[in-house]
Amino acid sequence: MYWLASGLLYRRVVSPFTKLDPRIKLLIAIEFFVLSLLASSVIGVAIIIASIVAVAAFARSLRRVGRTVAFSLIFATFIFVLNLWIGLGLLRSLTFALRFIAIIGSTSIFFITTSPDELEQIMKWMRIPRDVVFAFVTAVRFIPVVMLDAFQIMDAQKSRGLELEKGGLLSRVRNLIPVLIPLVVNSVIRSGELAEAMESRGYGSTPKPTSLYGMRLRWYDKAVLVLSLAVFVLALYIYHFYTFPF
Amino acid sequence: MTFVHQNGVKALDGVSLTIEKHELVGIVGENGAGKTTLVRHINGLLRPTSGSVLIDGADARGTSVAKLSRKIGIAFQNPDHQLFSESVEHEITFALKNFGFDDALIEQRLNWALDFFGLKEYHKSSPLILSGGEKKRLTLASILAWDPEVVVLDEPTVGQDAIQKAKLLEIARTLHSAGKTIIIVSHDVEFLWSLQPRLVVMKRGRVVEDGPCAVVMQERELLEDARVSQPQLVALYESLSRRPASPFQDVSQALSWVSGERR
Structure with a gap:
């Protein structure tokens, strides 16, 4: 039980990936998420899962992402059996189950490598009302x-x-x-x-409180941003025009 | 025995302790010394990483928490972590039903617990509206109701005023004289001093001292090292004994003098 729950929590790990601007980490997670939805073959989804595993390893969070994914296997099996039962065939059922795992992997990579403070910064950057941000971040914390x-x-x-x-x-x-x-x-x-x-302690005394930390894109973030967008566009192209054998 | 948490922290490091039937034992030590971890091993909530826990001479390894709890009742520090029923009487009878007591016995044990812990007038009330002291007594009532042979009290005096503490002291004394084995984990040295238990001092997962309360409480350096303060009476005796005309020969003489004065 503890083993499972600890897979869902943020723990500070220092790695080149965790040091990225949180917006870049969110973008990478969204890219994985979109590609997981678009991929319609077993090989296509398997490539995405392999990429997620590679990013998780780069972020030194492979074990923790693995735990979340291991938990999602229960639901993935359910999805597989259900689809098989309603007659979608082995390959399509397997694609749906793998797609679920890819989606869980892509979201967990973001939440496992992003601290509640960074989440707060992203939400503020998105201009979400302060009270909503505070409530959400407190819940996570x-x-x-x-x-x-x-x-x-x-x-x-x-x-x-x-x-x-x-x-x-x-x-x-x-x-x-x-x-x-x-x-x-x-x-x-x-x-x-x-x-x-x-x-x-003065919460709410001023309508626009100042922030101790701000977000700023460094050259390193910009390089990853460009690279991830390039890979994403290339992947979109491949997934749209190329048909995998199964 | 040794216990290592999942995060690799060694919470108990080679602890060896034998507690006899009908004994009254106090466990003291700094925060994180391993006191609560140790008592959680007694009813199997935690299992040792190495070594073993023997209950009545039998290894507790293969026995479920529910089965061990029938013999060993643990009252945890925070009553809010266990109270959930719609009424005080349901709270008390919850464990009795879990243990499969028959209705007549449940009725009998319920009445005893309500009487003994002074909760009769609240028997239909929600446990959540009770005061801190009443909640604490209800927690104890819900455990003593099944008549366990061993009673473990984890920080019983936290958040309790002087009157509630006096009540808890009386309860502990009564239970001990009724033949129960009592184990008390506490930072409250005055409370323990009043009970004069066998005192076990823990530090960083190890038992660093084990002996009669009146003797152990005089080991100032050891206690300071384990971050345990001495009871006021012992500290007073020590400062008096440094004067040339000390009225007492030793701390137990001072203790009996104070007890006599109180009466």
Whole structure:
């Protein structure tokens, strides 16, 4: 459980990729995302997955992206079986399943290599209202805290004889109630406390607060920007005009 | 035994500890010393990376948390991490149902717990509207209700006022005299001093001292090293003993004098 959840969290890793301007990382993720949607053959999607793996390795986050992808395999298998069952054929079903994995990989590469601070900067750059940005970034930042709460609650309830993995599907869902209620209650209490603490430290006192850090494209970012756009256009061309054997 | 977290941090480093039946044990040490990690091993919430945990002489490795918990009740620090039911009585009976108690016994244990912890008037109330002290007592009630042989209290006095602390002290004393094995993890040295348990001092995942509270609490340098403060009485005795005309021969004499004065 912890193994899975930790795959979704941001952890600071120093690599040439993580040092990129967050907008460039977002662009690369979007490019992968678009190509995953366009690719309509097994080989086409497999090439994209291989490229994502290469970028993840370059970002020194291969293991963490791998964890997220490993989790998505459950859903990918479901997609594969469902498509096969409705008669789409082996190759198309496999393409859909792989496409799902590629989409998960492309988005996780962005979230795993981008800190909540960088997310905040991107959203501000997109002129999203400050309160919305703050709410979103706080939610992301609090995932580890809520996760820790969830583990502690599970421990407390297991110590009272609750067996989370016992019984059929329905009783397993029912078993989650003693975990979910304290989790929600704690989160609501914490959000109230956080709001008070923020207000006590002057949040909202000025309509246009200044930023400690700003985003600036360096030569390195610009070079990656040009390169990624060139590869993207080339890939678009290939995917549009070339038909892969399967 | 040794326990290494998934991130590679060694939380317990060669801990060897035997706790006898009916013993009263206090565990102290700085934040991150491994106190809570150690007690989580007792009911199997954590399993040692190397070494073993023996309960009644049998290795706990293959036994589920639910099964071990029937014998060992752990009251965690934060009541908000466990209270979820719509009423106090449902909160208390939750574990009893999990453990498969019959209805008559549930009724009997519920009434005992409500009485013992002074919660009778709230039995239909939501646990979430109770005060901090009442929530703490409800947490204890929901654990003591199934009558575990061993009771582990993790930081029982955090956020409790003087009256609640006195109540908790009384509860711990009563349970111990009723024959329960009590293990208390706490930073509150005054609380532990009042109970005079066997005291285990931990530092960086190791047990650095283990002995009677009155003796261990006099080891100033060791305690300072483990970032544990001495109880006020011991500190007072030590400063008095440095004067030529000290009224006490040792700290236990000072302790009995203070106890006599209080009475």
